[in-house]
Amino acid sequence: MKQSQIRVLIAKPGLDGHDRGAKVIARALRDAGFEVIYTGIRQTPQMIAEAALQEDVDVVGLSILSGAHMTLCPKVVELLHAQGQEDVLVLLGGIIPDEDAAQLKAAGVHAVFGPGTTSAEIIAFIRTAMAGG
Amino acid sequence: MPKPVPTQQLIDNLLRGDRLALSRAISRVEDDAGEAARIVQAVFAHTGKAHLIGITGAPGTGKSTLVSALVASYRARGETVGVLAVDPTSPFSGGALLGDRVRMTSHSGDAGVFIRSMATRRGTGGLAKASADALLLLDAAGFDRILVETVGAGQAEIEIASVADSVVVVEAPGLGDEVQAIKAGLLEIADIFAVNKADRKGAARTVAALEMMLETGGAAAQTIFHHGQRMEAGAAASEIDGRDGWPIPVLETVAVSGGGVAQLRDALERHRTWLDESGARVARESRRLDHMLQTLVQAEMLARMERTLSPGLRSDLVDRMQRRKTDPYSAAADMVKKLST
Numbered sequence: 001m002k003q004s005q006i007r008v009l010i011a012k013p014g015l016d017g018h019d020r021g022a023k024v025i026a027r028a029l030r031d032a033g034f035e036v037i038y039t040g041i042r043q044t045p046q047m048i049a050e051a052a053l054q055e056d057v058d059v060v061g062l063s064i065l066s067g068a069h070m071t072l073c074p075k076v077v078e079l080l081h082a083q084g085q086e087d088v089l090v091l092l093g094g095i096i097p098d099e100d101a102a103q104l105k106a107a108g109v110h111a112v113f114g115p116g117t118t119s120a121e122i123i124a125f126i127r128t129a130m131a132g133g
Numbered sequence: 134m135p136k137p138v139p140t141q142q143l144i145d146n147l148l149r150g151d152r153l154a155l156s157r158a159i160s161r162v163e164d165d166a167g168e169a170a171r172i173v174q175a176v177f178a179h180t181g182k183a184h185l186i187g188i189t190g191a192p193g194t195g196k197s198t199l200v201s202a203l204v205a206s207y208r209a210r211g212e213t214v215g216v217l218a219v220d221p222t223s224p225f226s227g228g229a230l231l232g233d234r235v236r237m238t239s240h241s242g243d244a245g246v247f248i249r250s251m252a253t254r255r256g257t258g259g260l261a262k263a264s265a266d267a268l269l270l271l272d273a274a275g276f277d278r279i280l281v282e283t284v285g286a287g288q289a290e291i292e293i294a295s296v297a298d299s300v301v302v303v304e305a306p307g308l309g310d311e312v313q314a315i316k317a318g319l320l321e322i323a324d325i326f327a328v329n330k331a332d333r334k335g336a337a338r339t340v341a342a343l344e345m346m347l348e349t350g351g352a353a354a355q356t357i358f359h360h361g362q363r364m365e366a367g368a369a370a371s372e373i374d375g376r377d378g379w380p381i382p383v384l385e386t387v388a389v390s391g392g393g394v395a396q397l398r399d400a401l402e403r404h405r406t407w408l409d410e411s412g413a414r415v416a417r418e419s420r421r422l423d424h425m426l427q428t429l430v431q432a433e434m435l436a437r438m439e440r441t442l443s444p445g446l447r448s449d450l451v452d453r454m455q456r457r458k459t460d461p462y463s464a465a466a467d468m469v470k471k472l473s474t
């Protein structure tokens with residue numbers, strides 16, 4: 001188990017401004033005892049990777065509803081790895097077709113959460129991953 | 134999980150200006166008292182160069198936006214800036230929602246800026262200690278200016294800002310009268326007032342109210358405006374906080390558009406010069422270091438108490454207090470006595 005406080009970056013890459021989901025998750029994660037850094041909408045993968053570096057987060061949660069996930073997510077993963085943050089857990093929330101989800105997982109996204117996912121599932125996933133499971 | 138980077142390597146890289154090393158070092162001083170000691174011991178000789186600026190004020194006054202605008206202003210002059218944005222930890226869940234970056238996205242991609250959010254994590258060693266350590270790390274990493282932003286509510290948050298070289302208290306029109314500012318204890322720590330959102334109705338009134346406060350009340354103002362009459366009070370106050378003789382400006386800013394930000398930067402520059410020339414900079418740093426020393430000793434004494442006293446002693450004393458067999462003062466004296474023998 002990670003002894004220190006778990007830090008999570010919640011970001012919305014791309015051009016859609018629908019941030020309700022991201023905010024709901026941010027709040028749920030805070031209520032679960034995580035430190036959540038919320039970056040807001042219209043973030044580029046570069047901005048997200050940079051924020052992840054400066055904040056030394058354990059988890060990056062991306063929320064995408066624009067359909068641009070196949071471009072944006074692998075880029076975020078690539079940048080995180082390039083800057084030495086290979087150990088950061090990358091999660092994606094949004095409306096993601098199954099075949100895309102499989103490809104994204106192959107590209108280094110650890111989990112994809114679609115509509116209907118409960119906050120509790122996401123929290124449990126993070127806790128398990130941080131415990132080394 | 135990959136093996137963590139050895140602390141020594143982290144320290145070396147931090148001193149070379151490596152951003153990931155700086156970021157990880159901040160996490161370690163936050164998470165682990167032993168690591169904090171090791172890292173701060175190694176970098177302390179490299180600190181004391183940056184201009185440390187505290188920015189505080191009530192929620193909603195536009196602190197984050199003003200910090201962002203100030204960062205841009207320093208960057209335009211080629212100076213590097215570190216930002217520590219402190220937000221409260223929820224007392225219920227222990228979690229925190231840190232949203233200051235939302236207002237600071239324009240600095241993304243700029244290698245001369247480093248922004249870190251920090252939660253107060255009450256009860257786990259003290260905010261003052263963690264943030265003071267983080268500020269030392271930013272200083273050692275070589276930033277010219279370091280801005281520490283805290284909500285101006287709560288003793289610890291005000292404490293953090295108040296140990297800076299220069300303290301900006303941010304106000305905004307329409308947030309209640311000046312009595313609110315006095316209640317919050319913000320008047321005493323301000324070197325500069327920024328009335329933000331100055332394009333809004335009521336800004337002139339807020340400025341006037343603050344100026345009047347400064348002329349008629351407040352410990353800091355007394356030492357400035359009534360020096361002749363209040364020599365003793367003034368001297369005592371200045372010994373403590375080194376604010377004697379600095380005329381506190383009240384500035385208007387519109388952080389969103391950058392209005393008044395150059396004036397704020399200039400006022401900060403004048404204050405820094407004044408600090409150097411008056412010797413107040415030395416006084417401030419000495420106060421800051423004394424404060425750190427005190428915090429660390431307190432933390433160590435508490436830890437030692439937990440370690441050395443039998444675990445039942447405390448609950449036993451509490452139990453006896455509850456049955457009115459002893460009182461809080463005698464119980465505390467009992468524990469301290471056991472510690473020193």
